[in-house]
Amino acid sequence: MTQKQILFFEELYTKYYSMMVQTVLPIVGSRDIAEDIVADTFFILLARINSVMEHEQPVKWLFRVLKNNAISEYRMQCRHAAAPLEENILRTAEPELIPFSGMLPKGLSASEQRILTLRLAEDMDYSTISEILGISETACRSQYSRARRHCAELMERSDDNAGF
Template identity: 30%
Template sequence: MSDHAQVFERHRRRLQALAYRMLGSLGEAEDAVQDTYLRWHGQEIGALRSPEAWLVTACTRLCIDRLRAAKVEREAYTGPWLPEPVVGPDAGFEVELAESLSMAFLLVLERLSPPERAAYLLRQAFDYDYPQIADIIGKSEAACRQLVSRAEKHLREGRPRFDADASAARDLARRFAAATESGDPAAFAGLLADDAILWSDGGGKAIAALNVIHGADRCARFFAGIARKRRDGHSRQLCRVNGQPGYIVYENGAVVSVFTFDIADGVIRGIFVVRNPDKLARLEALH
């Protein structure tokens, strides 16, 4: 392995973790990391003060460009857009950053402009200081402080809270999965917050709710209606999805949806269902 490759591999996990949180797509994140490597391969390592700083800077700027290009696509997306799910203990990402990996958190980040998203993540998730962020983004320290401040203002109301009891959260996800099998809205009693919200992402390629559903009663009736129409051949597997409790649903052995939740105060506040087959293709390959 060449010196360039060895140095790059030492930092690959951090670049992947940053790129996924920036882009919400494993495929796009991998492309950004690969483009970073191609640019890195032409650098003179000995002339660099900090290889990590160079790599993080290159990757961040590529992600900002990709986010700007993706804005039009996401505005034209059919139904609610959700990030591509990451399934497993940490799926190659840094475990200590699990909170910033959650589906709920990534969805809230969509409110930010690309520079705000980059500055906020670099500061709050990856603990870079403002002089470093200024070098990475190519703005003054004062401008970066303003970016983070604006991001925090945008996120303050929407930022998810997390249940500290991981065992109770897993049990709640298990009970929710069982309730979805029953076809009875009453089975959801005590599981959902009164103001629970459901996002269902089919991308126009799989059956899903075309609008966000608000309220525990409407969410319960939505899943009860699906259960009554369900055909044989369904199974589910409890797992961690984006660092939070969730599960995969199979139909005759094929992955058809991934569920994860925003859980706080002993109830489910947010339900996230990814059904777009493009976002489930990696799970098919792993199954």
């Protein structure tokens, strides 16, 4: 790690660690688990330090990862079988070893994979995505909604077939 990366990490850790634990504690109900979730979040930060340093809002990114980790833990504790699509796709308990598109179910078109990746993995808003894709923002929202629905259907089918 470079000195700049170390300073960036230390600044976020020092400034936000306690706040992050206090944020997660009511969700998971245990200080030990809350501290583990925060530690996992900082581990993910380390794994993605370069992209987070370039992120427009690194603190927002950090708390989004924290939220996703906390929701994942809460769902696991409650043993809920079904979670919204974004929570299934945005699992961040492990560093990204495979590209986001590799986590999507087979059967999605290239355009569906692209819009889901831009929205969920890259955390882009609809106006930015519409500019990238050269379509209106309304069309972008519609395409994202259809891609999300198709992805959920494919994931559900995959879960149904997993037991056979």
